[in-house]
Amino acid sequence: MTLIPTEYRITEIRRLVDPALHEVLDRLDAGTRLTCGYHLGFWDSEGHFPAEQNLNGKGLRPTLAVLSALAADAPAAAGVPAALACELVHNFSLLHDDVIDGDTERRHRPTVWARFGISAAILAGDALLSLANEVLGEARSEHVPDAVRRLGATVRQLIAGQTADVAFEKRDDVTLEECMSMAADKTAALLACSTSLGAVLAGAPPTLVRGLAEFGNHVGMAFQLTDDLLGIWGDPVLTGKPVLSDLRACKKTVPVVAALTSSTAAAAELRDLYNRPDPLDEGELIRAAVLVDEAGGRAWTEEEADRQLAAGVRALDPLELPEEIRDDLARIARRLRGRDR
Amino acid sequence: MTLIPTEYRITEIRRLVDPALHEVLDRLDAGTRLTCGYHLGFWDSEGHFPAEQNLNGKGLRPTLAVLSALAADAPAAAGVPAALACELVHNFSLLHDDVIDGDTERRHRPTVWARFGISAAILAGDALLSLANEVLGEARSEHVPDAVRRLGATVRQLIAGQTADVAFEKRDDVTLEECMSMAADKTAALLACSTSLGAVLAGAPPTLVRGLAEFGNHVGMAFQLTDDLLGIWGDPVLTGKPVLSDLRACKKTVPVVAALTSSTAAAAELRDLYNRPDPLDEGELIRAAVLVDEAGGRAWTEEEADRQLAAGVRALDPLELPEEIRDDLARIARRLRGRDR
Numbered sequence: 001m002t003l004i005p006t007e008y009r010i011t012e013i014r015r016l017v018d019p020a021l022h023e024v025l026d027r028l029d030a031g032t033r034l035t036c037g038y039h040l041g042f043w044d045s046e047g048h049f050p051a052e053q054n055l056n057g058k059g060l061r062p063t064l065a066v067l068s069a070l071a072a073d074a075p076a077a078a079g080v081p082a083a084l085a086c087e088l089v090h091n092f093s094l095l096h097d098d099v100i101d102g103d104t105e106r107r108h109r110p111t112v113w114a115r116f117g118i119s120a121a122i123l124a125g126d127a128l129l130s131l132a133n134e135v136l137g138e139a140r141s142e143h144v145p146d147a148v149r150r151l152g153a154t155v156r157q158l159i160a161g162q163t164a165d166v167a168f169e170k171r172d173d174v175t176l177e178e179c180m181s182m183a184a185d186k187t188a189a190l191l192a193c194s195t196s197l198g199a200v201l202a203g204a205p206p207t208l209v210r211g212l213a214e215f216g217n218h219v220g221m222a223f224q225l226t227d228d229l230l231g232i233w234g235d236p237v238l239t240g241k242p243v244l245s246d247l248r249a250c251k252k253t254v255p256v257v258a259a260l261t262s263s264t265a266a267a268a269e270l271r272d273l274y275n276r277p278d279p280l281d282e283g284e285l286i287r288a289a290v291l292v293d294e295a296g297g298r299a300w301t302e303e304e305a306d307r308q309l310a311a312g313v314r315a316l317d318p319l320e321l322p323e324e325i326r327d328d329l330a331r332i333a334r335r336l337r338g339r340d341r
Numbered sequence: 342m343t344l345i346p347t348e349y350r351i352t353e354i355r356r357l358v359d360p361a362l363h364e365v366l367d368r369l370d371a372g373t374r375l376t377c378g379y380h381l382g383f384w385d386s387e388g389h390f391p392a393e394q395n396l397n398g399k400g401l402r403p404t405l406a407v408l409s410a411l412a413a414d415a416p417a418a419a420g421v422p423a424a425l426a427c428e429l430v431h432n433f434s435l436l437h438d439d440v441i442d443g444d445t446e447r448r449h450r451p452t453v454w455a456r457f458g459i460s461a462a463i464l465a466g467d468a469l470l471s472l473a474n475e476v477l478g479e480a481r482s483e484h485v486p487d488a489v490r491r492l493g494a495t496v497r498q499l500i501a502g503q504t505a506d507v508a509f510e511k512r513d514d515v516t517l518e519e520c521m522s523m524a525a526d527k528t529a530a531l532l533a534c535s536t537s538l539g540a541v542l543a544g545a546p547p548t549l550v551r552g553l554a555e556f557g558n559h560v561g562m563a564f565q566l567t568d569d570l571l572g573i574w575g576d577p578v579l580t581g582k583p584v585l586s587d588l589r590a591c592k593k594t595v596p597v598v599a600a601l602t603s604s605t606a607a608a609a610e611l612r613d614l615y616n617r618p619d620p621l622d623e624g625e626l627i628r629a630a631v632l633v634d635e636a637g638g639r640a641w642t643e644e645e646a647d648r649q650l651a652a653g654v655r656a657l658d659p660l661e662l663p664e665e666i667r668d669d670l671a672r673i674a675r676r677l678r679g680r681d682r
Contacts, residue, residue: 029501031508096467100460119441119507122463126437126470127500133474134493137486144486145478152475159468160370166460167372 006328010063016076017062017083024084024131035124039095039112061086061194063332068212069198071325079198081139085151086194088132093158093190095125100166101249129155141201150200154193161185168252172275179257183224184217191220195329211319218312219333225305226337228253229298232289244285247292250274254304259297266295309337347669351404357417358403358424365425365472376465380436380453402427402535405673409553410539412666420539422480426492427535429473434499434531436466441507442590470496482542491541495534502526509593513616520598521562528568529561536560536670552660559653560674566646567678569594570639573630585626588633591615595645600638607636650678 022042025033034047043049062083069079097103098111099121105111113121136147164182168174195216196209204212231246231253246253252260260267260274270291273284280288292298313330321329363383366374375388384390403424410420438444439452440462446452454462477488505523509515536557537550545553572587572594587594593601601608601615611632614625621629633639654671662670 027497029497029504031504032500092467096463100463118459120504122437122441122466123500123504125463125467126433127497129467129470130474130493130496130500133471133489134497137489137493139486144489145480148474148478148485148489152471152478155471156368156370156468156475159373159464159471163370163372163461163464 013066064194065198069202072199072202072204074202082197084135085132088128092125092128157185157189174252187224188220192216214315218308222305222308223336255297255301258300259292259295262295264295266291354407405535406539410543413540413543413545415543423538425476426473429469433466433469498526498530515593524565528565532561533557555656559649563646563649564677596638596642599641600633600636603636605636607632
């Protein structure tokens with residue numbers, strides 16, 4: 001296999017981050033370590049055999065964090081604590097969100113709560129959130145306090161986003177603006193943190209940190225909107241989630257809300273379906289997906305995702321990054337938008 | 342009311358910490374802020390009316406944290422970020438432990454999960470854990486990274502302790518050593534953090550930090566053992582918990598395990614009761630309490646708590662603290678042991 005430079009760098013970054021991630025887990029008590037490592041795909045639920053590695057969606061945030069250190073002319077190692085922190089926070093939120101959303105499957109395996117119980121999943125998430133801060137505290141950088149503050153602000157946004165997500169399920173008057181703001185909190189905030197935290201630790205000037213965060217914010221929006229589209233029209237074999245899962249859970253994702261807030265006949269029919277007290281059957285779920293499309297929710301979301309992607313890549317222009325770093329960031333961004341999983 | 346110096350100082354410290362705690366919550370989204378403030382007793386479940394303040398057990402960790410800054414010859418304000426961090430971590434763990442243990446009442450009010458649901462309680466705990474690190478990151482001290490690392494190590498111990506606690510409920514071969522180690526993780530670790538983190542931020546020498554942490558560790562053990570005794574023989578009106586709640590939940594607390602591991606007839610009868618598949622009725626619960634006493638579990642725990650208290654106070658001797666700080670710390674320690682709630 002021929003590696004283009006981006007692939008090569010991503011492989012190198014994972015070679016740096018993955019062993020560090022394993023080491024961090026070794027600090028935990030045996031029970032919590034088992035559940036955390038199971039969640040991360042390091043081993044199966046017995047902890048004995050190496051689990052089949054499924055790297056879907058994994059390594060994105062660490063890669064971005066290390067690239068952000070490289071963007072600040074620092075060595076890759078300077079970005080590793082940021083990479084670990086972002087990956088740990090991401091997985092903390094997955095662990096708790098799976099409990100909150102009642103999701104039983106992730107990455108083609110039972111979720112931690114489904115396999116080990118709710119208590120274990122809560123504690124595993126707590127452990128990863130705390131470890132994220134601990135590894136930042138260990139960074140050899142005078143900018144640790146700033147990094148810790150930024151991570152804290154990011155986690156507050158994650159929590160605000162998840163809180164809104166839960167609240168939206170019970171409301172039928174969610175505006176598109178609220179929905180976009182929820183996506184910004186739930187997803188874009190941590191992407192923005194990932195694309196800038198390595199630079200923060202490396203002592204990059206504020207304009208560079210801001211520009212990298214802006215890039216991450218837009219790309220994060222593009223990523224979430226793409227995810228919302230896949231949550232309706234994605235192939236379950238590739239996404240690892242049940243087909244039509246977002247509609248089944250009556251999630252107020254962006255395509256759905258864009259459809260519901262359009263003044264179309266399809267919107268009215270979709271609203272009726274979403275307001276049913278009983279769960280929708282398979283036929284109704286498929287009909288709902290068709291209605292989101294007919295009401296323009298799909299097209300709006302596709303266009304907005306493309307617009308966000310373009311705005312993200314544009315945000316890199318004034319930063320005068322080393323060319324290969326700029327190319328890597330732009331390439332990763334495009335891939336997040338074009339991905340089929 | 343005449344205030345003795347300790348009371349006066351505690352009141353002053355609370356005057357410093359409480360508004361800061363309110364301010365920290367203001368950073369959260371409205372939903373999460375409501376549940377966090379409800380948990381902390383700042384308002385009722387609607388957020389409209391000031392809740393009846395019930396300060397049982399509150400303010401202990403912040404007070405110790407500020408005293409530890411004073412012990413290092415720093416102004417009280419230098420200890421406030423440590424005070425906030427310890428109080429936030431304490432309440433994070435209460436929020437999640439209540440979900441895990443299924444406890445429906447705390448401080449004479451419904452717990453957050455019982456009132457707002459499990460999702461809200463998980464997110465509220467997450468928020469407080471993250472805020473704890475964020476406020477440490479804001480401390481005006483060059484020792485922030487050290488403080489963050491110590492808080493992280495403490496949270497790992499909390500999680501290990503809670504994980505063990507959950508595991509113990511399903512085991513009937515828990516040793517007294519395992520049980521004491523669980524108490525050290527669940528309770529003493531955060532007390533040790535509280536009695537030293539202000540000194541860490543103040544840049545105290547390692548011997549002072551170590552001595553203060555040793556004091557906190559012993560006092561934390563005395564505190565937990567006293568709590569275990571109250572969990573069986575405490576007055577529910579004063580503890581705010583249902584009568585005999587620990588026995589009802591078949592908790593493997595220190596008095597219970599000290600009794601079970603004694604070679605007495607009472608131990609054998611107690612083991613039979615604890616191994617019943619069905620919940621114990623009121624008569625059996627009272628019988629279980631009598632058996633813990635007869636098997637020597639109560640006396641052993643009382644003596645061990647006194648021993649830990651004495652060791653804690655002794656640990657202060659070589660530290661050459663200002664006399665009034667030493668007296669405050671010793672007085673608080675004795676109160677934790679002698680308290681009736």
